[in-house]
Amino acid sequence: MSDAHTLDPQQLRTWLQGAANRDAAAFRALYNATSSKLFGFALRILNKRELAEEVLQDSYVAIWNNAGTYQSxxxxxxTWMTTIVRNKAFDLLRRSDVHAEIDGEQFDNEVLNALHDPAATPIEALQMSGDxxxxxxxxxxxxRMHRxxxxxxxxxxxxxxxxAAQMELPIGTVKTWIRRGLERLKACLAKGGRT
Structure with a gap:
């Protein structure tokens, strides 16, 4: 499987064109090159492996069926394939009344990875890790609902x-919860991560 950073957009376009022409080998190559990245994206939205697998399968069926409509x-x-995965994930969430939960340990790891700067000095890296x-x-x-x-x-x-649509809540409630939650986060962070 290919790393996301080494994916050649021109090669992906070629494989998509092959899929549009019903070339199974091109579609298989497209799948092998992109499935791990798209699965990870679905998993980030759904937080459940079995749901992410279902969305990935549905997404590749849609990619196969709609490859001819792709416009470079x-x-x-x-971006085109990620949008399909995102839409399928949201459809599943709406359809099955499943709500993505933010797992504390996963969130911690994701934040640490997102804040990782390879150019940071050891002192800067330690500070970012603490933040x-x-x-x-x-x-x-x-x-829980604010989180x-x-x-x-x-x-x-x-x-x-x-x-609001995903959680089946009024938009005003969502905005209020986000505002209150951000205020509490700000207060907590001002105390150095202590309540």
């Missing part, structure tokens, strides 16, 4: 209206 001037191949741990701790002490809406909005990068 509108989006890069990975990430403080953020993860402060997230863990929020009320949920903040996690979906900022960790999963959903708009307030997408969070």
């Amino acid at each position: 001037h509108l989006a890069a191949p990975m 990430a741990k403080a953020l993860a701790y402060c997230m863990s002490v929020l009320e 949920q809406v903040i996690g979906l909005a900022y960790f999963h990068e959903l708009s307030h209206s997408e969070v």
Whole structure:
């Protein structure tokens, strides 16, 4: 399986064109090169392996069936396929009334990885690690629903209206919970990650 950083967009376009022409070998190559990245993306949204696997399968069926509609001037191949996975994941969440939960340990690891700067000095890396741990701790002490809406909005990068739709809540409630949760996070972080 290919690493996301080594994926050649032109090669992906070629494989997508092959899939549009019903070339199974091209589609298999596309799958082998992109499935791990797309699975990871689905898993980030759904937080359950079996749901992410279901979404990945549905997404590749959609990619196979719609490869002929891909327009390279509108989006890069990975962007187009990621959008399909994202839409399938949200469809599953709406359909099955499953809500993505923010797992504290996973959140901590994701934040630490996101804050990792390979150019940072050891002192800077240690400071970022401490900041990430403080953020993860402060997230863990929020009320579950506040943590949920903040996690979906900022960790999963959903708009307030997408969070409201996914959680079947009024948008005003989502905005209020996000505002209150962010205020509590700010207060907790001001104390150095202690409540």
